[in-house]
Amino acid sequence: MESNHKTRIVADAGKQELFIIREFNAPRDLVFKAFSDEHILVQWVGPKEMNIRYEKFEPWAGGSYRYVQSLPNGMEFGFRGICHEHTAPVRIIQTFEFEGLPEKGHVVLETTRFEDLPGERTKVTVQSVFQSVADRDGLVQSGMESGVVTSHQRLDALIDKKMIN
Amino acid sequence: MRRDVFQAIADPKRRAILTLIALQAMTPNALADHFDSSRQAVSNHLKILTECQLLKQEQSGREIFYQLNPKKMKEVGDWLEPFRNLWEDKFNRLDTVLEKLKKTKNGK
Numbered sequence: 001m002e003s004n005h006k007t008r009i010v011a012d013a014g015k016q017e018l019f020i021i022r023e024f025n026a027p028r029d030l031v032f033k034a035f036s037d038e039h040i041l042v043q044w045v046g047p048k049e050m051n052i053r054y055e056k057f058e059p060w061a062g063g064s065y066r067y068v069q070s071l072p073n074g075m076e077f078g079f080r081g082i083c084h085e086h087t088a089p090v091r092i093i094q095t096f097e098f099e100g101l102p103e104k105g106h107v108v109l110e111t112t113r114f115e116d117l118p119g120e121r122t123k124v125t126v127q128s129v130f131q132s133v134a135d136r137d138g139l140v141q142s143g144m145e146s147g148v149v150t151s152h153q154r155l156d157a158l159i160d161k162k163m164i165n
Numbered sequence: 166m167r168r169d170v171f172q173a174i175a176d177p178k179r180r181a182i183l184t185l186i187a188l189q190a191m192t193p194n195a196l197a198d199h200f201d202s203s204r205q206a207v208s209n210h211l212k213i214l215t216e217c218q219l220l221k222q223e224q225s226g227r228e229i230f231y232q233l234n235p236k237k238m239k240e241v242g243d244w245l246e247p248f249r250n251l252w253e254d255k256f257n258r259l260d261t262v263l264e265k266l267k268k269t270k271n272g273k
Contacts, residue, residue, distance in 0.1 A: 005256075005260075006253070007249055007252045007253045007256055008249075009245045009248060009249045009252070011245055013174070013180040013183060013184055014177055014180040014181055014184060020252050022252070022256045024256075024259070024260065024263055025260070025263070026263040026264075026266070026267060030263060030266050030267065030270070031263065033266070034259060034262055034263060034266065040262060040266070043258065043262050044255055044256075044258035044259040044261075044262050045255060046255070047251065047254070048254055048258070133177050133180075134175075134177075137175065140244070140245060140248045141244075
């Protein structure tokens, strides 16, 4: 059964943060587990055309994580961070960094909150705090681009075009 | 000169100008009082925002007031949509995963 819940993004102009809000038709313990187990995470995190593997996953205060997303053409993108707090079933606080950025030092502080709703439902709110407004808008824009380029075939088509011109 | 709306709002000062004008229509002088930058700099930002049709000018006596163009602002609001779709995709997959987890839990 698919739920009809819609994901909401709140990103006010000129702010360094954004919120991702979604409700799920599952009890809080279960939703928290889906965010806390690498074997479950690989089933839903990451754009659908990409494979994802965890090289490290330590969901406890002071632990760290690293995962790699790979495209069918072999391109790989690494992401990593440090776990600051992993308090079942209410809150996860961690840093998040994309290793592929041209320069270091653009780290995001990510807080995920899990709220009980009536009828065995759960509300998840992810708050991402960036180091600058430009960092935040850059991430949103990059999401935009990967949303447009939905498969590596399209990427290939672009490369072909460039070669023709 | 072709102006890109997203380029226009990429500048934090221009976003601040939009936020102020969203509250009420303003003259360039009234706006400039809110910023450290020169009047010239503020009027340059206003020029860009107007060229992108994010702002409209309205003459009132000797003064020019700037106000938002809601139609164009709606377009800008949509800049989040592709990012939202990415998350929607993930969370739709999570819905399916949760349904499976619920069944295994009940099966035990």
